[in-house]
Amino acid sequence: MAYVGILGHGTVGSGVVEVLMKNADSIQKRAGERIVVKRVLDLREFPELSYSGLFTKRFEDILEDPEIKVVAEMMGGLKPAYDFVSRAMEAGKHVVTSNKELVSTYGPELTQTAQRMGVRFMFEASVGGGIPIIRPLSQCLSANRVSEIQGILNGTTNYILTRMGNEGLDYHTVLADAQKLGYAEKDPTNDVEGFDSTRKIAILASIAFQKFIDYRQIDTEGITKIQMEDIEGAKAFGMNIKLIGSARMDESGEITARVSPCLVPHSYPLSGIFDVFNGVLVKGDAVGDVMFYGRGAGKLPTASAVVADIIDIVKKSDFKAPILPVETQDIVPDTEAASFFVRSAKPVEEVTAALGECDTAEFEGWTAYITQPMTEKALLQKGEGLALSMPIRVITEE
Numbered sequence: 197m198a199y200v201g202i203l204g205h206g207t208v209g210s211g212v213v214e215v216l217m218k219n220a221d222s223i224q225k226r227a228g229e230r231i232v233v234k235r236v237l238d239l240r241e242f243p244e245l246s247y248s249g250l251f252t253k254r255f256e257d258i259l260e261d262p263e264i265k266v267v268a269e270m271m272g273g274l275k276p277a278y279d280f281v282s283r284a285m286e287a288g289k290h291v292v293t294s295n296k297e298l299v300s301t302y303g304p305e306l307t308q309t310a311q312r313m314g315v316r317f318m319f320e321a322s323v324g325g326g327i328p329i330i331r332p333l334s335q336c337l338s339a340n341r342v343s344e345i346q347g348i349l350n351g352t353t354n355y356i357l358t359r360m361g362n363e364g365l366d367y368h369t370v371l372a373d374a375q376k377l378g379y380a381e382k383d384p385t386n387d388v389e390g391f392d393s394t395r396k397i398a399i400l401a402s403i404a405f406q407k408f409i410d411y412r413q414i415d416t417e418g419i420t421k422i423q424m425e426d427i428e429g430a431k432a433f434g435m436n437i438k439l440i441g442s443a444r445m446d447e448s449g450e451i452t453a454r455v456s457p458c459l460v461p462h463s464y465p466l467s468g469i470f471d472v473f474n475g476v477l478v479k480g481d482a483v484g485d486v487m488f489y490g491r492g493a494g495k496l497p498t499a500s501a502v503v504a505d506i507i508d509i510v511k512k513s514d515f516k517a518p519i520l521p522v523e524t525q526d527i528v529p530d531t532e533a534a535s536f537f538v539r540s541a542k543p544v545e546e547v548t549a550a551l552g553e554c555d556t557a558e559f560e561g562w563t564a565y566i567t568q569p570m571t572e573k574a575l576l577q578k579g580e581g582l583a584l585s586m587p588i589r590v591i592t593e594e
């Protein structure tokens with residue numbers, strides 16, 4: 197028997213218990229041992245559950261249990277998750293987590309603690325929900341020099357943009373649905389303002405570029421300023437609006453990264469990703485472009501990734517846990533020119549006289565524009581006095 201301690205019985209934690217119990221036989225075949233949930237830590241009680249007797253409010257009941265060899269953390273946040281995870285590894289227990297805040301903040305230190313203690317620190321579920329991405333990036337693509345990663349990395353915002361676009365629903369209604377479905381973070385500000393995507397692109401970039409990227413350095417813009425007119429305007433140009441996280445390493449080793457809403461053409465690989473689905477596009481020098489796609493949030497998809505990490509640990513496969521490098525690298529500002537989408541109610545002649553040649557789509561009382569490539573700073577200078585809407589970057593196919 198391999199005993200597991202669960203920290204946090206919310207959306208993901210309850211999904212992990214459900215998958216471990218429901219698929220116990222097939223999991224046993226894969227892991228070579230029966231995996232049994234021994235204790236569940238949560239602030240609440242769940243008397244209605246068949247396993248209500250496993251609940252505890254004392255972390256020490258898990259920490260001090262010598263039979264529990266694997267701890268799965270799904271509480272979220274840094275406090276007390278960082279303390280519990282560190283102490284579990286110091287006590288010789290393996291740790292699996294879905295907590296991207298923890299991984300993006302303390303990942304290198306926790307990786308080192310794991311290496312020092314001869315245990316594993318695994319975090320497949322911290323990016324892309326149920327999509328296998330950490331493992332493929334660390335292992336299967338390790339022969340490549342990765343030049344760029346682009347992704348739709350947040351299920352909540354992709355769900356919101358999809359339903360706003362398809363059903364014309366307002367932002368607040370759809371956000372409330374995303375919360376009911378268990379997609380959103382406890383504080384959805386992290387989703388809608390882009391910070392959740394920022395943490396995820398920082399984790400992916402750190403693995404791909406083997407330099408730790410501090411997510412706090414990444415320029416981040418979420419979806420809260422997106423208006424229905426932006427979505428309609430994008431459609432008129434044959435494009436969708438997506439919240440894209442990207443990180444790039446140039447030939448000289450300089451790294452740029454950003455999270456922002458972007459217009460993507462229908463033919464672009466990330467364009468056809470809707471609803472709670474996420475997609476990650478990795479560009480490697482040997483493999484070319486590789487796409488990863490699947491459900492980016494939700495109870496069972498995320499539990500799928502957590503349980504896979506637990507199985508890997510229990511079967512003691514030769515698989516090496518992903519390494520978050522200790523050496524950090526500052527990112528440099530991204531000054532590359534891009535085309536931008538803007539709206540204005542001013543006469544078209546006035547706008548194009550200031551911004552230069554643009555593609556235009558006229559609506560009643562306003563016009564949508566896609567500019568020629570320029571920096572955002574140049575656009576804002578040229579557009580002074582035109583009452584432009586928030587500029588949205590346009591991704592063009594390379």
Ligand SMILES: NC(=O)C1=CN([C@@H]2O[C@H](COP(=O)(O)OP(=O)(O)OC[C@H]3O[C@@H](n4cnc5c(N)ncnc54)[C@H](OP(=O)(O)O)[C@@H]3O)[C@@H](O)[C@H]2O)C=CC1
Nearest residue numbers: 204205206207208238239270271272294295378493494498
């Ligand atoms: N939801 C999703 O789709 C995904 C979530 N994640 C990540 O997984 C983690 C968990 O997310 P999710 O399940 O949605 O979050 P929830 O808020 O649904 O679950 C967290 C659970 O942990 C409990 N908890 C919090 N603090 C403590 C504590 N100090 N001691 C004991 N129990 C505690 C909470 O109790 P209470 O409710 O009483 O506070 C709650 O039951 C987060 O890091 C999230 O970012 C990753 C991928 C997808």
Ligand SMILES: N[C@@H](CC=O)C(=O)O
Nearest residue numbers: 350351352379381493
């Ligand atoms: N809130 C997150 C959950 C998964 O990481 C999201 O919506 O993607």
